[in-house]
Amino acid sequence: MGKSTHFLGQPLYGQVIKLLDKAEILEIxxxxxxxxxxxxxxxxxxxxxxxxxxxxxxxxxREISVSMLSEARKLAHLGVSMMPIRSTLSDANAxxxxxxxxxxxxxWEIELxxxxxxxxxxxxxxxxxSRNAIKIQIWVTLIANLLLMVIQSRLxxxxxxxxxxxxxxxxxxxxxxxxxxLNQPERDWQMLxxxxxxxxxxxSLFE
Numbered sequence: 622m623g624k625s626t627h628f629l630g631q632p633l634y635g636q637v638i639k640l641l642d643k644a645e646i647l648e649i650x651x652x653x654x655x656x657x658x659x660x661x662x663x664x665x666x667x668x669x670x671x672x673x674x675x676x677x678x679x680x681x682x683r684e685i686s687v688s689m690l691s692e693a694r695k696l697a698h699l700g701v702s703m704m705p706i707r708s709t710l711s712d713a714n715a716x717x718x719x720x721x722x723x724x725x726x727x728x729w730e731i732e733l734x735x736x737x738x739x740x741x742x743x744x745x746x747x748x749x750x751s752r753n754a755i756k757i758q759i760w761v762t763l764i765a766n767l768l769l770m771v772i773q774s775r776l777x778x779x780x781x782x783x784x785x786x787x788x789x790x791x792x793x794x795x796x797x798x799x800x801x802x803l804n805q806p807e808r809d810w811q812m813l814x815x816x817x818x819x820x821x822x823x824x825s826l827f828e
Contacts, residue, residue: 626809627797629796629797631699632695632698632794632796633793633795633797634673634676634793635698635699636798636799637672637676637768637772637789637799638699641768643665643700646664650664650665650717653717655716661703662709666705667717668761669699669700670685670689670701670710672765673688674748675742675758675762675765676793677793678790681746682707682710685748686705686706689701690704711748711749711754714758715749716753717753734766738762738766740782740783741782744762769786772799776800777804778803778804778805778806785803788802788803
C-alpha cells in the first residue's frame, strides 16, 4: 500500500498547535517574567511539552520524557528543539503559572467543561507536587480541551468529543492532514477495498 490518502508532510500535532500564536505566548511569558534566566526551555517549548503530555494522557515525567525522545525528530520539525529530561520539566513546572493562565481566557459552561475534562483528560496523576506544577497541569488541560473544541467546530463530520479526542491522541504524531482525516477517516479503508489485487493468487497445494 502507498501513502495514506490523508498524507501530509507534517505530524497532526503540528496542525493542532498552529491554532496557538507562538509570538504572543512568548510575549506574555516575558511580561510576566517567565523568560528571566531561561536559555533554552522557554514558555513555548514548555507549553508544547505539556500539551503533548496531556493529549497523550501520560502519567509521569519519566513517561513524558521517554515518549518525546522517541519522537524527537518529528518534534524538532515542529520547533521543539529541546527534549526535556525529568529534572528540566520538574523545574519548569515550578514556575510560570501566570503565563499558562493568561493563555486561557475563554468562558465555557462550567458543568459541560468539567464533564469533558473528566471523561477525556482524567487528572489521575500530577507531574509535580508543588502548587505551581499542579496549576500548570490543570490550565494546560483546559487549553488542550479548548483546542479540540475549536477543531471540532470546524469539522463537517459529526464527532463526539470523546471520539475526536481518542482519534487525535492515537494519530498525534502521524503525518496526516488533520481535517482530511477527521472528516473522512474511512477513506483509506475504502480505497483498499476498491483497488484490484495486484499480486496473483498463491497456488493451492491441492490444485
